[in-house]
Amino acid sequence: MLTVLFDGIATGALLFLSSVGLSVTLGVMNFVNLAHGVFAMTGGYVAVVLLNRWGVPFLATLPAAFAASAGLGVVVERLFYRKLYDAGALEQVLFTTGLVFAAMAAAAFLMGSQHQIIQLPAFLAGQFHLFKGFDLGVYRLFLIVFCGCVALALQLVLSRTRFGSRLRAAVDNATVANALGINVGRLFAVTFAVGCGLAGLGAALGVEILNLDPSFPLKFLVYFLIVVAAGGTGTISGPLLASLVLGICDVAGKYYVPDIGAFIIYGVMVAMLIWRPHGLFGRRAVR
Amino acid sequence: MIVEAKSAAPPTEDERRLRAPWRSVEIAFWVLAAAAYLLLPHQLPLLAQAAIGGLFALSVDLLLGIAGVMSLGHAAFFGIGGYVAGLLAQSGWGEPLSGLVAAGLVAGGCGFLSSFLVLRGSDLTRLMVTLGISLLVMEAANRMTWLTGGSDGLQGIDVWPIFGVWEFDLYGRTAYVYALGVLFACFLLVRRVVHSPFGLTLRGIKGNPRRMSALGTPVGRRLVGVYTLAAALAGIAGALLTQTTQFVSLDVFGFDKSSEALLAVVLGGAGTLYGAIVGALMLMELETLLARITPEYWQFWIGIAFMAQALYARGGILGFTVRLWTRLRRGVAAPSRTAP
Amino acid sequence: MTPALEMRRLTKSFGGLVVTNNVSLSLAPGERHALIGPNGAGKTTLVNLLTGVLAPSSGEILLHGEHITEKRPYLRARLGLARTFQVNQLFPLLTPLEAVVMAILQRRGIATRWWSGLTRDRAVLDEAWALLERLGLGDCRHEPTRELPYGRQRLLEIALALALQPRVLLLDEPAAGVSETEGRDLFTTLAALPPEVTVLLIDHDMDLVFRFAERITVLVGGAVLVQGPPQQIAADPRVREVYLGAESHG
Incomplete structure (x- = not known):
């Protein structure tokens, strides 16, 4: 029981990393980005290739995964997304859906369609034996601590730095922020890149837990959307809490009622969207 | 306020435009579709699939192009219709037309019930709710192995001859005539609806829901109506697929099904009805072609097609052609005036 | 006679900000009434309250004696309350x-x-x-x-x-953004409205308002400052101060 809770928190932590960036594009920029999983998947595969084929140490693959996803994010945002900000939601849906399809086929072509397996370094493998019936996987503990630190860092950046205050202003009211001389476009671009990087980091850390394979972008689309829908926009704590609840529900669902597993998740999503279309904790997007 | 009706009667031009009479291009389209039976005898199985895809895209166009409701989960109704027809035929009632009716009724009923969940909130919420519902339905079908056969699909579907006379053959002749006939019948219905007072209201809602409610229209209720109708049509399309292929599997619920229908509609030109059918045909030809060239990775190029469409070809092929046509007829001069 | 349109102590606040403050107004059937006030006086908010786009924090709205405060916008339209929009x-x-x-x-x-x-x-x-x-x-x-x-x-x-x-027509700045010639067409149209229709006109254009209206209400800071026939409004020093002075129309 405690183990399930623990595993759920670890999964939730990964979901948080992967989806927190989406709450900005979807919730704040009002851009229907269904391709967020593509950026995450990229980071995951970069980590796998570096680790398994080139023998780069695990911890060193993480920054690389971040950089690769963030880089891809910048390129795609500058080249394509920017042109679609003013287009209708329909064009955005079509474009990002196409990106998902193309990326899935490309991933299958380059990496094969099997689940990826990685060899964790010795110090992250194994288990802590805390007391009878309660074993903590070292890696999962590492994940929780790591994601906790990232969440804390994001919170600090958002609340203490100039960048953070500008972003909050832009989230509150993009028009006014623009009028105040804040370059909202660039601000969002940077945030978008960081969000993609975090997603890549999340997938790199979750190669085995989240089962990285070419269908990743589609499979986790719903999870990401749930986190955004439930967590709302403009805060760190909203998506964090939503991710943790989702992670625990997911693990517990698969563990206790494997027969209806995914059913619960989709049901929760629909219920949540109907109950609070604008997020559980978040404010309504202003634009 | 009383408007005096004694002023001169409006020119018959008004009446003609509002009545939207059949144009020769439209008649040519259907004649051509019928002629394909003789002209392309080896393509008939594929064309039957295109007609089914066209009907599904037509139902999406009614929703998206006419009423402005975006859905990422319309395949839910396609799939429900497919399974209703499949289950009926499997359990011993293989009469095709009543199977279609049953599928349409059940899918329409599901559409009616879910419309209350879907038709609230913004476009974004709608997209997510429709997607969520379709995944929910798919997962339910996947888990109810005893009913749906789970991931193996539904086996042993035996469809009787149409009107007890024409049997489904290997060359897809019956399938094509049947699918085209049903498509045409549904098209007549949709065309009728679009050019009715109700259809005009829907176009108004797409254009400006806020003004519609200021004009006394209960926007939500109208959308429930069109959502139900679109779901029923999608269900009929799904039933057609089951009956012509004698098989149905979980693929019918897929996200790619929903999104490809969206693409077909946009490709052909949203809100034009014919665009949906043409778009579905083009998409099917494209997929067949790609599948022949790169059997495993054709999805990559479809993805690219999605992206190119979104970036460069707003209004679709038909929209583009119509624009070109009117421009040519009007004379290239006449620049369009736009309000500030 | 039952007023065509009646507002009773209508109040709307967003958080701590009161945008419509205790407005009571009554329009007789067939009356030509104008609502003026400087920018931010809450004129459009009032129209939105009347048509049901916004729900009032307190107060009541009656259309020909019937309570419509709770009614949805489309039902109000069906009861004969029509409006135009400031932005098309x-x-x-x-x-x-x-x-x-x-x-x-x-x-x-x-x-x-x-x-x-x-x-x-x-x-x-x-x-x-x-x-x-x-x-x-x-x-x-x-x-x-x-x-x-x-x-x-x-x-x-x-x-x-x-x-x-409509039995009651709300015109929200019909002349906003139109040229002078177009404005004349517009006035001709408004002047030719059937006499039995009750009209509430909201506009900045003093010419239009003073030619059209039988009674004028001045709204300032969400509250009614003064109400009366055009001559009285034109002569009122308070109105001159808050409105005419500020807008330099007079």
Whole structure:
């Protein structure tokens, strides 16, 4: 029981990393980005290739995964997304859906369609034996601590730095922020890149837990959307809490009622969207 | 306020435009579709699939192009219709037309019930709710192995001859005539609806829901109506697929099904009805072609097609052609005036 | 006589900000009433409260003696309360003819027919045509709305409201953004409104307001400052101070 809770928190932590960036594009920029999983998947595969084929140490693959996803994010945002900000939601849906399809086929072509397996370094493998019936996987503990630190860092950046205050202003009211001389476009671009990087980091850390394979972008689309829908926009704590609840529900669902597993998740999503279309904790997007 | 009706009667031009009479291009389209039976005898199985895809895209166009409701989960109704027809035929009632009716009724009923969940909130919420519902339905079908056969699909579907006379053959002749006939019948219905007072209201809602409610229209209720109708049509399309292929599997619920229908509609030109059918045909030809060239990775190029469409070809092929046509007829001069 | 439109102690606040403050106003049937006030006085908020786009924090709204405070916007429209919008709310892809026919079908309660064509009732067509002719939109009735010049779009905005044959008509800055010539057309149209229709006109254009209205209400900071016939309003020193002075119209 405690183990399930623990595993759920670890999964939730990964979901948080992967989806927190989406709450900005979807919730704040009002851009229907269904391709967020593509950026995450990229980071995951970069980590796998570096680790398994080139023998780069695990911890060193993480920054690389971040950089690769963030880089891809910048390129795609500058080249394509920017042109679609003013287009209708329909064009955005079509474009990002196409990106998902193309990326899935490309991933299958380059990496094969099997689940990826990685060899964790010795110090992250194994288990802590805390007391009878309660074993903590070292890696999962590492994940929780790591994601906790990232969440804390994001919170600090958002609340203490100039960048953070500008972003909050832009989230509150993009028009006014623009009028105040804040370059909202660039601000969002940077945030978008960081969000993609975090997603890549999340997938790199979750190669085995989240089962990285070419269908990743589609499979986790719903999870990401749930986190955004439930967590709302403009805060760190909203998506964090939503991710943790989702992670625990997911693990517990698969563990206790494997027969209806995914059913619960989709049901929760629909219920949540109907109950609070604008997020559980978040404010309504202003634009 | 009383408007005096004694002023001169409006020119018959008004009446003609509002009545939207059949144009020769439209008649040519259907004649051509019928002629394909003789002209392309080896393509008939594929064309039957295109007609089914066209009907599904037509139902999406009614929703998206006419009423402005975006859905990422319309395949839910396609799939429900497919399974209703499949289950009926499997359990011993293989009469095709009543199977279609049953599928349409059940899918329409599901559409009616879910419309209350879907038709609230913004476009974004709608997209997510429709997607969520379709995944929910798919997962339910996947888990109810005893009913749906789970991931193996539904086996042993035996469809009787149409009107007890024409049997489904290997060359897809019956399938094509049947699918085209049903498509045409549904098209007549949709065309009728679009050019009715109700259809005009829907176009108004797409254009400006806020003004519609200021004009006394209960926007939500109208959308429930069109959502139900679109779901029923999608269900009929799904039933057609089951009956012509004698098989149905979980693929019918897929996200790619929903999104490809969206693409077909946009490709052909949203809100034009014919665009949906043409778009579905083009998409099917494209997929067949790609599948022949790169059997495993054709999805990559479809993805690219999605992206190119979104970036460069707003209004679709038909929209583009119509624009070109009117421009040519009007004379290239006449620049369009736009309000500030 | 029962007032055509009555507001009783209408108040609306967003958080701590009171935008409509205890407004009571009563319009007799057929009255030509104008609502003026500087920017931010809460004029459009008041229209939104009357039409049900916003719900008041407190107070009541009565239409011909019937409580409509809780009614949804579309039901108010059906009860004969029509409005125009300060910023055009039209149907870009429909032609004026289609839009007006749509409004008329809605008023006649036959907009849910899905089995018959649009031309089944000749009377609908006749009415639409007559209305468009009367507003000078006859010659452009087949052009998509988005291609019409702005002044024509302004007129269509009014035509749509008139198609509902309203008992009470709310005009939210009908002259906003129109040229001088177009403004004259507009005034002719307004002056020719049937006498039994009650009109609440909101505008900045003092000329228009003082020529059109029988009574004027001045709204400042969400509250009624003063109310009376045009001469009295024009002479009122408080009005001069808060409004005419500030706007330099006088």
